[in-house]
Amino acid sequence: MAITEQEEVNIMIRRGKFLEVERISVFMKDGAEVGRQKHRVAYSPGDEMQPKDAADENINAIKQRFWTPEVIEKYKKEKEEKERNNAP
Numbered sequence: 001m002a003i004t005e006q007e008e009v010n011i012m013i014r015r016g017k018f019l020e021v022e023r024i025s026v027f028m029k030d031g032a033e034v035g036r037q038k039h040r041v042a043y044s045p046g047d048e049m050q051p052k053d054a055a056d057e058n059i060n061a062i063k064q065r066f067w068t069p070e071v072i073e074k075y076k077k078e079k080e081e082k083e084r085n086n087a088p
Contacts, residue, residue, distance in 0.1 A: 004028045011062055017071055019043045019063060021053050045075040 010022040020042045027035040043049060045067045053059050 001030060003034065009056065009058070011059055013062065013066055014042070017045050017066065017075060019059070019066065021056075021059060023052075044079075046072040 004027070006026045006028065008024040008026060010024070012020040012022070014020055020040065022038060022040045025037040025039075026033055027037075041050060041053070043053075043063075048054075049059070049063075
């Protein structure tokens, strides 16, 4: 009659550059689901990732595929320009 935990990980790319990681903990008792807990975090190109996400091979593979040096540099420039235009 032990409660066990299984983790599901969903990885999504938003607008071609933002990486969203959703971790779902599914709690089971005697083979039946008794609860869920969700945690979601979004990363912009070049962001430092939380240790658990940084250690995940699938997340790293997707990050390397979409976050090329060119994408990171372009994002940084767009962000800086947007901040300059919104400055008082």
